[in-house]
Amino acid sequence: SGSDVFCFGRVGFFVVAGRPPLTGTSAKEIYRLAKEGMVPDLDWPVPAPGQHDNLTSYKDMFGSCMIFDTKARPTSEELLRRLVAMCSQVDLPSAPPTFEDSEQSLLEAFAQIQSELTFVSI
Numbered sequence: 001s002g003s004d005v006f007c008f009g010r011v012g013f014f015v016v017a018g019r020p021p022l023t024g025t026s027a028k029e030i031y032r033l034a035k036e037g038m039v040p041d042l043d044w045p046v047p048a049p050g051q052h053d054n055l056t057s058y059k060d061m062f063g064s065c066m067i068f069d070t071k072a073r074p075t076s077e078e079l080l081r082r083l084v085a086m087c088s089q090v091d092l093p094s095a096p097p098t099f100e101d102s103e104q105s106l107l108e109a110f111a112q113i114q115s116e117l118t119f120v121s122i
Contacts, residue, residue, distance in 0.1 A: 009065025
């Protein structure tokens, strides 16, 4: 569902950034933005110098999950295919994997994302 995809985007931010989303944003501000149909911007980390930068790809993918209009968000199947392709750098078969077949793949993909990204403290 759209709310599951939104939550996936937030979890993705946590995996990439190593901290909860919207840290330092008050509940009142989050409520106001949601009421106005806006999703608060996230404070994404800055990659360390010389590091292979997959951050833009991750930001694009996880950011697309958090679009306010649920119909504009990607499906869970689209996200799974994109995440696995990004992490494995191989073409996937045309049939989307099922959840039962992919739960371990997602966990492995998140672990790979964390291992690839090193950030500069700002």
